[in-house]
Amino acid sequence: MTVMKKKLKRLLVGSILLFCVFPLAGDCLTLITPEEAARPDQPIPRGMKLTRIEGNGPQIKIHSPDLEEPLHNPFVVDIAFEASPDKTIDFDTLSIKYLKLISIDLTGRIKPYLDNNRLMVKDVRVPQGKHRVQLLIAYTSGEKTMMEIVLNIEK
Numbered sequence: 001m002t003v004m005k006k007k008l009k010r011l012l013v014g015s016i017l018l019f020c021v022f023p024l025a026g027d028c029l030t031l032i033t034p035e036e037a038a039r040p041d042q043p044i045p046r047g048m049k050l051t052r053i054e055g056n057g058p059q060i061k062i063h064s065p066d067l068e069e070p071l072h073n074p075f076v077v078d079i080a081f082e083a084s085p086d087k088t089i090d091f092d093t094l095s096i097k098y099l100k101l102i103s104i105d106l107t108g109r110i111k112p113y114l115d116n117n118r119l120m121v122k123d124v125r126v127p128q129g130k131h132r133v134q135l136l137i138a139y140t141s142g143e144k145t146m147m148e149i150v151l152n153i154e155k
Contacts, residue, residue, distance in 0.1 A: 028074065028123045029113070031106060032098055037127040040101040057138050057145035058082060058089045070154040073126065077110075079119040081137055089117065090140045099132040099148070106133070126153050 053060070064078040065071050083089045094111060098104040113121045131151045138144040 028125055029109065029121050030125050031077075031109060031121075032104075032126045032131055034127045036098060036100070036104050037129060037131065039104075042099045042101055042103070042132065053145065053147045055143065055145040057143040058084075058087070060135055060137060060145055060147045062149070065151070067149055067151075070152050071126075072154060074123040077113075077119065077121040077124050079135070081117045081119075083117075083139065087139045087141065087143075090138050093136065093138040093144070095134075095136040097134045097136075099134055103134075126151055128153050128155055 059082040061080045061082060062078075063080060064076045081089055081091075081094075091114065094107060094114065096106045096110055098106055110119065110121065113119055129152075131153070133149050133151060135147045135149070136144060
């Protein structure tokens with residue numbers, strides 16, 4: 001191989017890696033990989049519904065997806081975080097975890113899509129099945145809100 005062909009090959013491989021690694025470089029966000037979905041689940045508490053909220057921190061409002069309906073790939077994630085008039089949200093506390101036997105931190109994948117108080121991703125893909133996800137956010141004064149949701153993905 002000539003030197004020029006080697007450089008072009010490296011450039012092509014590097015471009016592909018950048019496209020896959022940085023979520024804002026492409027149109028699609030694979031929130032949960034098939035390998036992660038195949039890991040053992042965390043035990044589900046009795047009576048777990050689609051959504052559970054605890055805490056006295058910021059409000060977490062899910063505008064999309066509709067958790068009452070089965071989801072199909074790709075889907076839109078639109079979540080707003082709202083503060084009381086006398087409080088300030090500490091967005092550094094935002095934590096999003098995939099609840100498996102050993103939880104998987106998804107925060108780094110999705111946080112680049114946070115703009116002000118809104119998390120908006122237009123093309124999210126998740127493997128087929130039921131997936132428990134935990135969102136956590138807090139005020140600068142320390143009060144936290146934790147929300148668990150179940151994403152039910154059908155073909």
